[in-house]
Amino acid sequence: MKNRLKVLRAERDWSQADLAERLKVSRQSVNAIETGKYDPSLPLAFKIAGLFEMTIEEIFLPG
């Protein structure tokens, strides 16, 4: 699954550690999501969507 997390994070000038702190997850989790090594759980996907004030579909793209 592809995602726009890196772009959205860069737009806000947040580091991976900043985003991890806001999501209350490890920096490794953010890195793994951005590099496509890990698809987040539904609760975490909702948390990410809520943080960026977007829908899950706007951040995570199939394929």
Next chain:
Amino acid sequence: MEQQRSNGLWQRLCRWVRPDWLFGVLLVVSVILLVLGGLKAEASQFVPPPLFPKLALLVGAMVLLSAMATVGAGIDRRRLDDYMFQMVANGAVIGIVTTLFVNMIWNIGSGILPPITGDDLIAVMIGSWSLGYFFYRWRGLNS
């Protein structure tokens, strides 16, 4: 609120523990266990225990401990980082499957391969769990 504070403290503690280091240590422990198992490999006098008490004890322990492990895993899942939990859980699957295959291969090759003990299998399980964790850490959970 109290729950959130407690979760935050737990997550900070877990971040401090660092699963990478934990599984690195476990991998070393498994190698040490294998070496120690090889050193004390002299055959011990094996007296088969009576069947019924052994069966009852094993089944009882299995039911009780697996129920406790299920509760423990549920707590881990709620409190640990989801990514870390998935790597630990998937690594555990690799550990179990590897141990089953090692046991099967040694059963088939009994007489040809040097005998292994239950302690050796535990060492293999811990080692392959750690390796599974690191494989997922390296290649990602989607690999």
